[in-house]
Amino acid sequence: MTIAAIDEAVCNGCGICVKHCPIDVIRLDRERKKAVIAYREDCMLCGQCLDCPEDAVRLEPGWGRAYLLGWG
């Protein structure tokens, strides 16, 4: 997968990762004041969520989506 986790114990709810994600993968749970991965399958692995000031975001290598790559 791509974006793997946001550590809720560390997340301070500032919402920077929500704003910086260009494709709306992350949303803010406003009640709990925590960032949540809402649309993981759309992550394009740009890494801009790593702007997190608390270092709460973890990415993983790999790609979870079936897709034509290379030449078979």
Next chain:
Amino acid sequence: MKETTVQTDVLVIGGGMAGCFAAVKAREAGRDVVLVDKGYVSKSGETPYAGDTAVFNPAWGHDLDAWLTQVRTVGEYLNDARWTEIVFRDSYERFLDLRAFGVEFLEEDGEPVRLDHPLTQIELPDRDKFPPLVSQVVHWLPGWPAKLRKAVVKSGAKIIDRFVVTELLMEDGRVVGAAGFDVEGNATRVLRAGAVVMSAGGGGFKAVGYPTHELTADGHVMAYRAGCEVTGKEFLSPHHTNPEEPGWPPIYPVFASGHSAAFPGAWHDPEMVNAEGDPVPVRGMAWHGWIDAEWEAHEGRAPVLAAGPPDGKVRPLSGPGGHGSMLGHAAGGIVPVDDTCATHVPGLYAAGDSCGTCFVGAAYSGFGFATMHAAVTGARAGLGAAEYARSADRAAPDARGEAEALERALAPLRRRGGFTPRWTTQVLQNALAPYFVLYIKKEERLRAALTTVEFLRDHVVPKLYARDDHELRLAHETANMVANAEMKLRASLLRTESRGTHYREDFPRRDDPDWLAWVRLKDEGGVMTPFTEPIPEESRPDPALPYAQRYPMRLPGEEAR
């Protein structure tokens, strides 16, 4: 559903390099400006990944003729020489603007460090007839896009982040604003404007490997639907990756370091080796990475191995055909009709990768050229739009037209079923991504893909449905990608020759008598219609030069003729 109406002089759609310049320049001209972006200005589009920009400056010893010759040679004469020169000549002033915005550059003794960016590591045949490639880039330091955003804020322009524009509002054949919805929160907005700058980037197909999924040709397609001409769609901006970890490492931390040259990109590595252990020759273009690897695969010699990201190790290379073209970087887009980036539709201006100046021609010819082009066209479009907004009469708002536009924006959310954007995108990718469609082209294969795309256009796109606001955005992006696919296929079918990054297996030679021309597309009564526009006399190659000297690179299949 919350509904808001915003009024401004100049509306800028898309907040990358081009849009930020447009907003700042329109403000300097004294106009009210609203800048909208479906992401967050400074973090969206391709801008965050740009590591450098080219600057032409005679005081640094740059020779205009040499730079122009480079673009002509690599772009195979399809660059609009007038625009190429405009971009070069304006670029130093835009560099000074960037410094004034607070963008920091890698410097030594108060002077920016300038790096020669070799476009090619190979020896061109007839080297004496083709001068060394000479572009120079300067590297900015990390965090530079945030400085662009600050410059926009400081200018007094209003920024609306995370807002998706779905269509341009028209009245009496003029663009008078735009409509759309917030990415999050189920709210719609009508943006009324005296003039609009379209700077929403180019378009790909959400391919894996390079993080350009938000670039779904929205700007090209919205302008096309408003009556603009679009050009350059048959050309590609290939960027290889590797199939094992196509998106790894995330590209932003690497590129945003300000030293993209440190990123060992496989696409221009000269050491490609095919499955039989033989070196892969450079074909067609003056650098590796267009159809070299694709041709090896076509001949049954995949996998191709190359050193590349993330660590410079040798591993299998995925063709760009596999992961999809990036964007057609600065090769095409909305056709400008004058030096202010005005388009065929009054009130609409185009900038950056949305703007089809054809300043690089049939292949991308220099590192840092896209950011340079974006800054220059952004500034010009901003000033052009500001002047139009100042001088043109404003139309009275058309409340009914606005309501209908919002209804169309929300239509996928109203449908209870149909086709999902994700499924549709995957069908589209499967039709277009294989190397034998958009990289090694042939009439019957282009027609087969077009049949699929036409079906998506007619049967699937009208029935796209969205279960929430996130999917509503995906639905509109998907519709735009389908339109972009049709543009790319129709332009590729019309150009019955090979040139630059357009390769036709069935027409493997450059055909100067018939094809020193641009392909353009326009809507004629609801039908996407491609046509040709001859390039100006001054852009043509010297007909006295033998073919092999006009075109030093050999394409597969042309030797046999």
